[in-house]
Each structure stands twice: as C-alpha cells, then as structure tokens.
Amino acid sequence: MTPEIFFRPNAEILIGPPGCGKGTLAKCLARHKGVAFLEMGELLRDIAKSPTNPLATEIKNLQLKGEFVNDDLVSRVAQNFLQKAEDDPDQNYHTVVFDGFPRSMSQTSIALKLLRKFKYDEITYVVIDTPEQTCIERMMRSERGRSDDGSHAIAQRRYRTYMEKTHPMVKSLCRGASSEGISMVRLVGTDMKMDAPRLAEALLGLRNRI
Numbered sequence: 001m002t003p004e005i006f007f008r009p010n011a012e013i014l015i016g017p018p019g020c021g022k023g024t025l026a027k028c029l030a031r032h033k034g035v036a037f038l039e040m041g042e043l044l045r046d047i048a049k050s051p052t053n054p055l056a057t058e059i060k061n062l063q064l065k066g067e068f069v070n071d072d073l074v075s076r077v078a079q080n081f082l083q084k085a086e087d088d089p090d091q092n093y094h095t096v097v098f099d100g101f102p103r104s105m106s107q108t109s110i111a112l113k114l115l116r117k118f119k120y121d122e123i124t125y126v127v128i129d130t131p132e133q134t135c136i137e138r139m140m141r142s143e144r145g146r147s148d149d150g151s152h153a154i155a156q157r158r159y160r161t162y163m164e165k166t167h168p169m170v171k172s173l174c175r176g177a178s179s180e181g182i183s184m185v186r187l188v189g190t191d192m193k194m195d196a197p198r199l200a201e202a203l204l205g206l207r208n209r210i
Helices: 022-033 040-049 056-065 071-087 105-117 132-142 148-165 167-176 196-209
Strands: 010-015 036-039 095-099 122-129 182-188
Touching (some): 022 036, 022 095, 036 071, 040 056, 040 071, 040 095, 105 167, 122 167, 132 148, 148 167
Parallel strands (some): 010 095
C-alpha cells in the first residue's frame, strides 16, 4: 500500500528596499524550486502598459513618482494570481514565492487573509537588509532614459517610501514572527552572497524545526 503524502502549502515572502536584490533572488529561488512566483511589480507594470486597461494611467503615474499602488488593487491582483496558480494543473502551487507584496502594514493583513483563504499553512518572511547608498546606486544603474538628477531623486524617493511604509511592517513582523505559523529569516549585507539553492535549503531547515 502506497503511503499518502500530505503537503503543507507554504508561502515565502521576500522583503527589502528597492535595489537590494530581492527581485533577482526571489526569481532564482522560485525557478530553483520549480514553484509559483508572484512578482507584484511586474504584474502592475503589465497593467500600466495595457492600452485598454482603465487603471493603466493611474498605476503608471504612481510608479513614476515612486509611490505605492493602493491596497485594493494590489489585493485583487494577488488574489487573481493565487486563483490561477491553484487552477493550473501544471503549476506547483504548494509553494509560492512573493516579491513586492505585502509592502505595508495594511497589506500584511490582506496577504495573511489571502494566504489563509488558499490554505497556505506556513508563511516565511525573508527580510533583506541593505544600506541606503547601495540601494540607490543600484537603482540608478538600472534606470534607462532618465537624467542622472531625475534618476537619483526617484531612487531616493523609492527608498524613503520603503522606510516609511514597509520598514514599520518589518519591525511589527519581528515581534509576531513566532505566531500563526509565521517565521522570519534575515539576510544582512551589501551584496547578496546567498544564492537561491542555499536559501532554499535554509528555508527548508527552518520549516523542519517548526
């Protein structure tokens, strides 16, 4: 008789300031594990580029200013993604890697409700700490078609928006990380030495201790 295997769906949420390298690490982690990957910034950029989407102009203007998109829209985008991942027979939705959501205190409760709705029992936040100057320099190198002054101002605004809206969320998560099946990993440094395979192994080891 073949033993029945029970999966405990889990979500791995990468958080860090713009320019810290979390997007690259999140994408590599999802590819390494062969699991679903929600990249909120990319999903919103796709909407902003759509000539027929009524929300395109609003999202584009907010992104150009370095500001966050409203919670209602972000919630709908995340829910649609999770529903598609669950409905796709070829998608390994037992684990999903998040990049760019949640990004504020209010979005934390939205994310928790969504993940519980889709039966994600374990949630791991991976917080990446990177100095401001390093993040700004990386953002400026990634900018295209803008003057140096404009690029620097936008990079600073994006970092400050993170510190104002997301950093308080991180501090709150640190205080409650041991409850409700929530755990936390902190990566500290300026140059993201940890690669996806090692991070995947570290996260697996963490869950095995829960």
